[in-house]
Amino acid sequence: MPMRTAVLVAVLTLATAAMRPPALAADAPRSFRSVDIDLPFGDLAPPPGPGVEAFTSNCLACHSVEMVLTQPPLPRAVWQAEVQKMRAAFAAPIADDDAKQIVDYLAQLKGSD
Amino acid sequence: MMIRSPVLDRRRFLAGAGVAALAAVAPRARADEVVDLGLPGGGGTRPVTTTYPTKGKMLLQRTRPPLLETPFEVFDRGVVTPNDQFYVRWHWSNIPTQIDADAFRLQVRGHVNTTLSLSLRDLLAMPAVEMVAVNQCSGNSRGLYQPRVPGAQWGNGAMGNARWTGVRLKDVLDSAGVQPGAVAVRLKGLDEQVMPDGPHFMKSLSVDHARDSEVMIAYAMNGEQLPLLNGFPLRLVVPGWYATYWVKMLDDIEVLDKPDDNFWTTKAYTIPDTPHASMKPGQTGIKMVPINRMVPRAFFTNVASESRVTAGVPTDLRGIAFGGDTGVKQVDISLDSGATWQGTQLGADEGTYSFRRWQATVDPRQGRQEVLVRCTNQRGDMQPMESNWNPSGFMRNVVESVALVAA
Numbered sequence: 039m040p041m042r043t044a045v046l047v048a049v050l051t052l053a054t055a056a057m058r059p060p061a062l063a064a065d066a067p068r069s070f071r072s073v074d075i076d077l078p079f080g081d082l083a084p085p086p087g088p089g090v091e092a093f094t095s096n097c098l099a100c101h102s103v104e105m106v107l108t109q110p111p112l113p114r115a116v117w118q119a120e121v122q123k124m125r126a127a128f129a130a131p132i133a134d135d136d137a138k139q140i141v142d143y144l145a146q147l148k149g150s151d
Numbered sequence: 152m153m154i155r156s157p158v159l160d161r162r163r164f165l166a167g168a169g170v171a172a173l174a175a176v177a178p179r180a181r182a183d184e185v186v187d188l189g190l191p192g193g194g195g196t197r198p199v200t201t202t203y204p205t206k207g208k209m210l211l212q213r214t215r216p217p218l219l220e221t222p223f224e225v226f227d228r229g230v231v232t233p234n235d236q237f238y239v240r241w242h243w244s245n246i247p248t249q250i251d252a253d254a255f256r257l258q259v260r261g262h263v264n265t266t267l268s269l270s271l272r273d274l275l276a277m278p279a280v281e282m283v284a285v286n287q288c289s290g291n292s293r294g295l296y297q298p299r300v301p302g303a304q305w306g307n308g309a310m311g312n313a314r315w316t317g318v319r320l321k322d323v324l325d326s327a328g329v330q331p332g333a334v335a336v337r338l339k340g341l342d343e344q345v346m347p348d349g350p351h352f353m354k355s356l357s358v359d360h361a362r363d364s365e366v367m368i369a370y371a372m373n374g375e376q377l378p379l380l381n382g383f384p385l386r387l388v389v390p391g392w393y394a395t396y397w398v399k400m401l402d403d404i405e406v407l408d409k410p411d412d413n414f415w416t417t418k419a420y421t422i423p424d425t426p427h428a429s430m431k432p433g434q435t436g437i438k439m440v441p442i443n444r445m446v447p448r449a450f451f452t453n454v455a456s457e458s459r460v461t462a463g464v465p466t467d468l469r470g471i472a473f474g475g476d477t478g479v480k481q482v483d484i485s486l487d488s489g490a491t492w493q494g495t496q497l498g499a500d501e502g503t504y505s506f507r508r509w510q511a512t513v514d515p516r517q518g519r520q521e522v523l524v525r526c527t528n529q530r531g532d533m534q535p536m537e538s539n540w541n542p543s544g545f546m547r548n549v550v551e552s553v554a555l556v557a558a
Contacts, residue, residue, distance in 0.1 A: 066371055066374060067370065067375065068275060069252075070252035070271050070370070070376050070456050072250060072252045072253070073248075073249065075205070077204070077215070078214050078217075080215040090400065100345045102214040105213050108194065108303075109194075109301055109304065110211060112301055124338065127399060128346060129344075130349075130454030138455070
């Protein structure tokens, strides 16, 4: 390599180095292990109450029960909107009558009005 | 590629069996130990779980899909959050639990010159970059809002700070050759919707943001391959932006020649277009925009509220802060409800987007002493004294306080 080019390369290398994030850690992986794990499914049963069957058959495919158990008391209108969101936005195939029962169940379990 | 999901099989099983019967086929979350997150109005008790593979002690928010909160004491041990206690949040429960590292491919397609299918080895051969950056859930601290709002009822532990190693998203896009007219880059992972017609989780960035040389595709977290629960094998890192953009198990990059109209980008994760994303409960007619840049926060990590201390004896306080989408300029504390503030000493600077340690010494007077802590970022933005509020519980960053009880 001609001298001038070599100097230019060196300057460019320095300039690039200055823009670079901190030096790479020596421990950065050079290969990857395949992964095979089991995840807990969630075995808590929903508290009994009117509408629990509709809740169990429609909601537990996607959620374990803690999703509801950890919610604060919320107005019925908020529960109504949540159930509607599951149907409209997330394509949950909930029949009208089941949706009503689920809202009743949630409003009784975690209602604030 | 081998991808196995236990969820679909178990759904079929669920249809014909009582929920209690599932106990026989799945690990149980042990509930011996619980932590109270101190949420207003109560209901903040969460079991400590150690049943998740690759994870140590975590607070169980939800078993399926897994939502695991980092116990807050972890943040006192250092500014980097260990992988085995880094929080976990998924949208759909249909998460692959078996991934073959050799067979995995990242697709780059759409409005590009060349469609790419990259192996992990291909990515390792590209120039590597590294950055320490905070990943924080949009709804971190949601459980603390008043009035309370629906959603994951997190305390302050839906965040973590890691050293991410990977490649620039820009370099990958340049390899494919983004065509003129491209406006957005849509990122999608291997997790799938449970309901066939449900929206696959994906997020978009503007093409300029995607090519800013900071957004990266991480294949390592704190020097290790990512835990599956944090997105093995690849996760998007969007420094300074909320974690909803940090797509996990990233396997598909689609360059779009028109704005992305998918549900997760336009409808979910939107905030009021107001200062601090704040509004009044019930207020209507507010313009909503996609959540984006993070805002500054500071926390106490070595004292909890109502900690007992000795009056007149200097007491060390410390914690962590981050500036959001820019660095930490200063962290101050106040002993008089915010009337006056005094500086704290900042720890080592691990980078613009990292947690930064702060520490201060106070001489508590007899009785109950409230101490506030406030972060100001490099732009001069500081945490508000009053909490914001919005119906999704996003972007909480109110000034934090602890009460010391000195005797």
